[in-house]
Amino acid sequence: MRNKRLLEFLTRKIAVLVTLLVTFSMLFHANLVMAHATLVKSDPPRRASLSSPPKQVQLWFNEKIEGAYASVAVIDSKKRSITENNPEVVLDDPKSVILHIPQIEPGQYTVQYRVMSVDGHVIESSYDFSVKNKM
Numbered sequence: 001m002r003n004k005r006l007l008e009f010l011t012r013k014i015a016v017l018v019t020l021l022v023t024f025s026m027l028f029h030a031n032l033v034m035a036h037a038t039l040v041k042s043d044p045p046r047r048a049s050l051s052s053p054p055k056q057v058q059l060w061f062n063e064k065i066e067g068a069y070a071s072v073a074v075i076d077s078k079k080r081s082i083t084e085n086n087p088e089v090v091l092d093d094p095k096s097v098i099l100h101i102p103q104i105e106p107g108q109y110t111v112q113y114r115v116m117s118v119d120g121h122v123i124e125s126s127y128d129f130s131v132k133n134k135m
Contacts, residue, residue, distance in 0.1 A: 036121035037061040037095075042111070046127040053104045053131045057111055059087075061123075064094040069116040072099040077108045106133040 041060040044050055057074060067089030073081045082104060087097040097115070112126040 036119060037063050037065050037115060037117035037123050044129040048129040050129065050131050056101060057099045058096060059113055060096045064118045066116040066118060070097045071114040072097060073112045074101050075110040075112060104131060106131045
């Protein structure tokens with residue numbers, strides 16, 4: 001009888017321990033899955049209406065990105081890319097890239113970007129800005 005109670009007690013304790021271990025490992029795994037680069041700032045900003053055209057597009061992310069895999073394009077209202085050059089990683093800020101762009105006309109533009117965070121996740125999105133006509 002005493003051995004049976006001891007066995008039940010140990011079985012419950014082991015079950016609780018296993019449950020806690022599984023729960024903590026799932027919480028830890030969820031944090032790892034959610035940790036990937038996100039855009040935190042851009043210049044020109046999202047939905048900006050500029051009075052003069054920008055000379056470059058700069059994107060800042062919340063964590064380091066793999067610069068060799070970064071892709072940034074500026075698309076005009078006719079869905080044509082206005083540049084063929086690649087973005088450059090900012091040397092003193094591995095969370096940022098710059099794309100130099102040529103002189104652009106007034107109109108609506110879309111910035112499309114695709115970057116890989118150092119943990120291997122690929123982030124892809126876009127946003128718009130416009131350049132107003134000078135009066």
